Amino acid sequence: MDRKTFLKKASVGLLIGIPTVSLLGCSGSDDNGNPNPNPNPDPDPSANCLQNGTNSSVSTTSGHTHSLSVPKEDVSAGVEKTYMLSQAAAHIHEVTITAAMFQSLQSNNSVNATSTSQSGHTHSVTVSCA
Template sequence: MDRKTFIQKTTLGILLSIPAVTILGCSGSDDNGNSRPDPDPDPTAKNCVENGTSTSVSTADNHTHSLSVSKEDVSAGATKTYDLSQSADHIHQVTLEANDFQALKTSPNSSITKASTSNSGHTHNVTVSCA
């Protein structure tokens, strides 16, 4: 290949590649110039509606009770009274109100603490938080 042919072919290659690069460089996406996708959400993020709740019940008179609050109850958001598990031959109750469920949904890193009903001369503090 002589010099003249080399220059002609190189010039033609450059002239053809400019429109191709321009067309490929323009995309129809509306990512505002951000070619990186949004990062994945934090897999450890707390979310009562997705993951349900975790609860703890304080010890009183050398025993404790347990409570389970489902993600369906959180989603429904309606006031509900729960029976704590039976322990030491008695049961306590605790009521979570609509505003408690709303607080768990809007502030998943917070927790709600309520006192149970009194039974056998004592109460328990019940803490509900998002899992």
């Protein structure tokens, strides 16, 4: 095989291989729908959602992030609720905290959720006890 043929075949392989590996790496989930697949095995003993409320962490996606506030009154009520994330990059996302997630927060465990899609992307949201 000459150099020109080798470079053509290597380029085609890279153009096909990289997107394929990327797609395969992101397919599927191992949390089986559990809103809290990895509860903190060593929670902060002073953290208490019912008394202190929550802290939230929103992933940076597309070069920006948003914020979320979940009041302790909502944790206590334990009823599914949809929140609007703060506005950033000229758009707003929503995230739903289910009754099962609130139950987990009442037990002082963190929960994870995914925001709605806006401007072609979503954000991962983690709510933990303060």
